[in-house]
Amino acid sequence: MPQVTFKVWRGNKDAGEFKDYQTDITEGMVVLDAVHQIQAESAPDLACRWNCKAGKCGSCSAEVNGNPRLMCMTRMEDLPTDQPVTIEPMQAFPLIRDLVCDVSWNYEVKKKIKPFKPRKPDNEDGTWNMVQEDVDRVQEFRKCIECFLCQDVCHVLRDHHKHEEFIGPRFFIHNAQLEMHPLDTEDRLGDLKDDNGLGYCNITKCCTKVCPEHITITDNAIIPLKERVVDEYYDPIKKLFKMFKPKKPDAAAGK
């Protein structure tokens, strides 16, 4: 493959612009390789994050030709190279520099979600029994590599900046993972309704489309969570029940 032009966003939170770089593309290269090559050849202070180079760590998120992608899993062969390839940082978070954003908000959000709280062990040696079918769904959610691309693309964060009231698809996944964990006994539905902004999600499914781990965020996590919230708080019969039953039933029930 020939020389390709890259338009790379350079700048910090105050100012920035696209700058052009040319570099040679060889067989099998991914966008992250091109960025590294540009760093080594002509822009040693070009900021980007990466670790695994194999789609496992979720560090190298950026927008390539306007699409939220992992740079290490985006092959040059799949991009039109007769025109410049644009690379810019995620848009839903404040910029630090070049391709690197300040994603610390995500870490703060997670801290506020109630942690895992298992039921009493099933066996005397402190272990539990769970069968594979019961953990398949939770394992789907636990594939999340925290790349935050789903957060980047969700309009509630990207366009409406509801970071204070809305935790975003990544953390709906996190909640779902906990709520559907066969051993968990905590109750997070109230928080989901009142503090986490579950209601803001209008199921556009943009998050599911960009997830590099192919997690069915909307259908498998968000919609079931919404249903649970409705069941718990808006179902008139349930509501009546709630008045008489202790706050949190035994773990196994409803999970």
Next chain:
Amino acid sequence: MREFKTHEYDVLVIGAGGAGLRAAIEAAGSGVSCGLICKSLLGKAHTVMAEGGMAAALANVDDRDGWSTHFADTMRGGQYLNNWRMAELHAKEAPDRVKELEAWGAVMDRTKDGKILQRNFGGHKYPRLAHVGDRTGLEMIRTLQDHGIHQGIDVHMEVTIIDLLKDGDRVVGAFAYEREHGRFILFKAKAIVMATGGIGRAFKITSNSWEYTGDGHSLAYNAGADLVDMEFIQFHPTGMVWPPSVRGILVTEGVRGEGGILTNSEGRRFMFDDIPDAYTSSTSDNEEEGWRYVTGDKSARRPPELLTRDHVARCIVREVKEGRGSPHGGVFLDIAWIKEHIKDAEAHIKKKLPSMYHQFKELAGLDITKEPMEIGPTTHYVMGGIKVDSDTQMSTVPGLFAAGECAAGLHGANRLGGNSLSDLVVFGKRAGEYASKYAKENGAGSVNNDQIQQIAAWAEAPFDRGDKAENPFTIQSDLQVMMQDKVGIVREEKELGEALEALEGFKARAEHASADVNRDFNPGWHTALDLRCLLTVSEASALSALNRKESRGAHTRLDHPDKSEEEAKGNNVVRKGPDGQMQIERVPIPPIREDLAQIIEENK
């Protein structure tokens, strides 16, 4: 005077992979204040990349397993250079550490009766690796991270430690810069746990990320600590070889654990051709028996593809050298062939090896359920590291502890797959526990301000190199090529000597590594500063490799192709001499405890 911020903790943990997180959880849980530092974001450390699983003799799949077999396997794999006490503690404590992860929310694959499932791996006699598909490391780090953030640990992300500070003999702090704006930070601490991982970036072909520049090894060395076994670097037999840009990326041993076979260009399963004596009784000599083993037949012996990594890597090198390699200089790894035996092979492979399926599909355009992969050895893991006390994990410097890949002892001359993840939690816990104890028993020391100013000046030097300035990426890449060439899978005296000489040249070049004057998230600057650590670990490896005149485990010498009993009596230890030069010493291995010797004998 350069400015810096100051933080103070009882225990400071450097590194937030499995080992660092587990140490911090333990320290914080014991009532001391604890800071945790990492170069990347939380949850992105190397541990996240681990695939195959975590070894622990839970005996869920084969009830003949137990700690003594795990111990004997680890010692055999390490060719008896291991610290036998660490191997004992590891085998005994790993099951509890795995169960603890489950109590903290980990969701591992299950057996039919609802217990934690275990899979086969090279060198382990029984199916022993607890796992989640082929993303076990992600499960481990996320579990520890999600548990850890509620334990009152202060996490400092994207902060790099560049030097340790001492008060007399003892460490009392660490000096750092943060990536975001390049500002300096001083961490004062009563005890420090080093958990910085490995050194793979010293080599061209590697499965390791930019973080693996041997920082912990080098920081400890410069603070006066002993490094041990640095000649033992594991070249994993199966890294990707094509296309060039993904060369070195790991292909999990789990592929072979699930029945994957290695073939050469003639279609021959060449691993049957060379089975080492120590393993003939446990290795099958025909394909039919090998397959039965993979499918759980307890009377069958393991297929030769599951021999230890050092051996498999050498066999691959031999095939390629003798002209029976694949088109791009590797050999073939075939999992698709299992369709001869199982009906729904495609779905089975996708379920058992999902991330391998995606990795090849997306990076190489290859469907592993249909075609064989091309693979070859890649730099993967360093068995050598900071010498520690087996029980407390304290290094030879008071107050400085180490755990995980940057510590040494457990694995000896060769690590068994899956023994790292269990190492992290077993010894991470111990390091946290004893560092906390040390902090409670010792007051705060005092840090030396002049030393701090000197370090800060050193760190800023790349901004002003004058007309001799050199691109740090070029220096790093040249170093990697040299190390791969001369200190790689097969070594000999002449080349190791040349490597040591070349390293002197690299040290001089590193003095000129320059960076644009820009402190905000500047990878050029960081690469310039990392060079010092890379050079320390490169020298330690080359010097130790030169000193060991035999072939054992991961260390192969063309000029000394056999094992030597004499050489095996001790471990190589390097330390910084009073003149600032690296010194090497052969330290005898203490005689093994009688009961442990017997266990080894019984398992032979």
